[in-house]
Amino acid sequence: MKYNNWCLGLLTLAMCTQRASIAVGNICLGFSILMFLLHLYQRYQKGESLKLPPEYQIYFNIYGIFMLFLLPSVFFAGDIVISFKYLIGIFGYRIMPFVMLLYTECDNKYIKRCLLIFVAYIAFDGVVTFVEMLIKNGARAGGLGDGLLRHASIMATVFPVALILWLDDRIVFPGKRYFILFVIGIILGFGGNQSRSGWLGGISILPFVFYKYFSLQSKKMWAILLLLCCLAGIIYTSPKYHHRFQSIANITTDRSNGDRVEAWKSAWKMVLDKPLIGYGINQGHQIYLNQYRSKAETQGLSHFHSSHVEVAVGTGLIGFIGYIFFWCFMFWKHRKFENTYIMMIFCVCLAFNIVGSFDYTIDLFASFTTLWFVLGSLVRLAYSKGEVSIK
Structure with a gap:
């Protein structure tokens, strides 16, 4: 039995279904892990080495260092059982x-x-989201599943892959002629979902894409510029989109933004009060509501709407340094765009972090597992022999 094919097939099915049905997604992921373990055992029985090549192993080494930086907050801040559960659940199982x-x-x-x-x-989910938005007379839509924020994060994570694979003619990839449709589908999804953090995540990668491809794929880049002009026209002429786009920088009358800022101010006070190890992973929320929430924060937010702020509050400066160390490694290692897949990794990390600056994406199971699925695929392809690079 080819456990390897079953493992990756079930894993892909889990990634596709995890937002539509948590139960089905988890069942598929569980069976994929089982197939994975059987695959490893099969290889071990054959006497094969399970040691990873150095170009793969370094990712686990850096991530292991990050996990070590989280341990002080696990053992010495808050409830150790809760912290350990979240350590394994968020930063262990989801990878x-x-x-x-x-x-x-x-x-x-x-x-x-x-x-x-x-x-x-x-x-396809993006197209469904847009159609749903039209049916609901312009109200925000979630597409094939629940969770507007996780949906936006997933689309922002996948968008760089679809866009760059469409642009790069030198990459041999199945179904390349359809990637322009995938790009359009995801853009429609952004329009139907209407998440401002998702918009920012998608926009954030464009300067790097233009820098790399404007001379290599001038016709396609001019087509993107034309598309951006059309989108700008739609935003300007549509009162709904115009208001939502303008509200990105509005922290006064728009309480969705204003309350985030107030919560971040309170989070800063919390970090100053417990600077080294924080309050325990995912354990600062109730303390915030009971002791630090300001009167200007009107919604009583259950979290800080930022992955970076959550890590700083929950794990203190020690954990936050480990967190920043990991992401600095990811950006520094993939800063050179000679290899197309390396560029995709950089852009995926950038888009995910932009969305995560305004939403707690690492606590959203579907969002974080999607990140690791995409990164795993791209790292595997980036360091494989025979894959085409661009100069």
Whole structure:
């Protein structure tokens, strides 16, 4: 039995269904992990080495260092049981897609097919979201599942992959002619979802894309410029989109923004009161509501609407330094765009972090596992022999 193919097939199915049905997504992920373990055992029985090549191993080394920086807050801040549960749940279990993609022995063509299916599904979800928005007379839509914020984060994470694979003619990838449809589908999803953080995540990668491809793919880049002008026209002429776009920088009358800022001010006070180890992973919320919430914060937010702020409050400066260290590594290691997949990794990390600056994305299971699934696929392809690079 080819456990490797079953592992990646079920993993892809889990990624596609996790937002539509948490139960189905978790069942598929559980079975994919089982297939993965059987695959490793099968390889071990054959006497094969399970050691990763250095270009893969470094990611686990850096992530391990980050996890070590979280331990002081686990053992010495808040409830140790709760902190340990979240340590394993958020930063341990959710990285499994990345682990499976790097340890599973299979042909790159299979990795590409899995990524193609996932991107196509997210694009289809985007079209459904837009149609749902039209049916609901302009109200925000969630598409094939619940959770507006996790939906926006997933689309922002996948958007760089779809866009760059469409632009780069030198990359051999199945279904390349359809990627323009995937790009349009995800853009429609952004329009239907109407998440401002999602918009910012998608926009954030464009300067790097223009820098790399304007001379290489001038016709396609001019087409993107034309599309951006059309989108700008739609935003300007549509009162709903115009108001929502303008509200991005409005922290006075728009309480969604204003309350975030007030919560961040309170979070800063919390960090100053417990600077080193924080209040325990995911344990600062009730303390914030009971002791630090300002009168100007009108909604009584259940979290700080920022992954970065949450990590700082929950794990203190020690944990936050580890967190920043990991992301600095990811950006620094992938800063050179000679390899197309390396560029995709950089842009995926950037988009995810932009969305995570305004929403608690690492606590959203579907969002964080999507990040690791996409990164695992791209890292696998980036360091594989025979993959085309661009100069």
